[in-house]
Amino acid sequence: AALGAHITFAACDPGDRDAAVALLESVPAGHPLTAVFHCAGTVNDAVVQNLTAGQVEEVMRVKADAAWNLHELTRDADLSAFVLYSSVAGLLGGPGQGSYTAANAFLDALARHRQDRGAAATSLAWGYWDLESGMSGRLTDADRA
Structure with missing residues (x-):
């Protein structure tokens, strides 16, 4: 604030398009x-033979659907940054991580799509952040190998 900056943090599930629209509409014009x-x-x-549609939908909604909604809803905004937290899994994959790999590959492709359009x-x-917490906190030594 001392330098004239005004930052607002807002929590929203951007996978819910209506919630994302409501949040973006609340941004003051000024x-x-x-x-x-x-x-x-x-x-x-889950390995492919045990993977359910619900599991795929959950992972894709949180990452890919949300990113696409944000992309579409801010397409006309003059953004200085559009940052997507992807994972190296989008490049390398991992056992049982088909949905997670696909969702992160989508984020990488969406970033390229936006860049190609200026x-x-x-x-x-x-990669791994903190091996004791977060999404990687449940991994075993075999998972990390």
Whole structure:
């Protein structure tokens, strides 16, 4: 605030298009949206023969559907940043992580799509963060090998 910046943090499930629309409509015209950070993620792992449509939908909704909604709903905004938290799994895959791999590959492709159209876009393909917590907290030594 001392430098004249005004930052508002808002929680929203952007996988719910109506919720995302409502949040974006609440942004005051005098302080337009200038950046989007999509940092959500979830895992629901299963090998292909045990994978259910519900598991795929859950992972895709949180990452891919949400990112697409944010992309479409901010298409005409003058954004300085559109940042997607992806995963190295989108490049390398992992046992039982077909949905997670596909969702993160989608984020990487969406960033490229935006860049090709001259729009702001960065996809950060993160590796493990903290092996004791978060999505990687439940991994065994065999999973990490």
